Amino acid sequence: MEKNKLLPLAIIILAISIVFSSIWIGQSLKAFANKNTPVNSQQNDILGLEEAAKYLNISKSELLYLSEGKGSTINYIKINGKYIFSKEGLNKWVQSTKLEAQQ
Structure with missing residues (x-):
C-alpha cells in the first residue's frame, strides 16, 4: 500500500527531471550551434572569409x-552564406598571380 502512494510522486519527479534536462540539453546545443569561434588557422587548412582576408593581408x-x-x-x-577558403588554394592563387605579374 505504501508503494502505491509514492508512485505518483516518483512520476512527477521523473517528469520534472526530464523537462529540465531537455531544456538544459537544448540550450547547450543552441550555444554550440551559434558558437562563431574562428577556425584555428595553424591547425586547419580551412579559413573563413575574415581569416582568409587576414591571411592575404587584404580587406x-x-x-x-x-x-x-x-x-x-x-x-x-x-555554405549557408558563409565563404570558405583553403590555405592551399590561396597559396596557389598567390603563386599564379606572381607568375602572371612577372611575365
Missing part, C-alpha cells in the same frame, strides 16, 4: 571582389 571586401570577379582563380565554397 574582406577586396577578397570578395577578387574571388567573385570574372575569371577569378581564387577557389572557395559558399
Whole structure:
C-alpha cells in the first residue's frame, strides 16, 4: 500500500527531471550551434572569409571582389552564406598571380 502512494510522486519527479534536462540539453546545443569561434588557422587548412582576408593581408571586401570577379582563380565554397577558403588554394592563387605579374 505504501508503494502505491509514492508512485505518483516518483512520476512527477521523473517528469520534472526530464523537462529540465531537455531544456538544459537544448540550450547547450543552441550555444554550440551559434558558437562563431574562428577556425584555428595553424591547425586547419580551412579559413573563413575574415581569416582568409587576414591571411592575404587584404580587406574582406577586396577578397570578395577578387574571388567573385570574372575569371577569378581564387577557389572557395559558399555554405549557408558563409565563404570558405583553403590555405592551399590561396597559396596557389598567390603563386599564379606572381607568375602572371612577372611575365
